[in-house]
Amino acid sequence: MKSNSDLLERITVSPDHCGGRPCIRGFRLRVSDILSLLSAGASFGEIVEDYPFLEEEDVRAALEYAALQTDHAILVAA
Numbered sequence: 768m769k770s771n772s773d774l775l776e777r778i779t780v781s782p783d784h785c786g787g788r789p790c791i792r793g794f795r796l797r798v799s800d801i802l803s804l805l806s807a808g809a810s811f812g813e814i815v816e817d818y819p820f821l822e823e824e825d826v827r828a829a830l831e832y833a834a835l836q837t838d839h840a841i842l843v844a845a
Contacts (some may be wrong), residue, residue: 774833777828788830791825799831 777791789798796818804814811826 771831774824774828774831777825778832787822791821794820794823796821798829798832801826805830 768819777792778789778798779791780787780789784790784795784810785795790796791798791801801814805826809817809821814826815821815823
């Protein structure tokens with residue numbers, strides 16, 4: 768299995784692709800698209816089968832990216 772930093776190298780952000788949203792390896796497939804497929808119940812294998820340019824590591828990279836984006840404290844005013 769690839770390390771987290773290797774996986775995150777698969778995530779690209781460019782103002783020319785998908786309005787600057789995080790994408791997979793420069794393709795016009797957003798991290799959020801992968802996450803939506805997973806939340807709808809698609810398996811890694813199904814996603815890779817439907818998008819032949821993807822690799823399983825790309826799906827793992829989307830999950831890792833999402834995990835890092837949500838790993839912060841939420842401060843609530845008392």
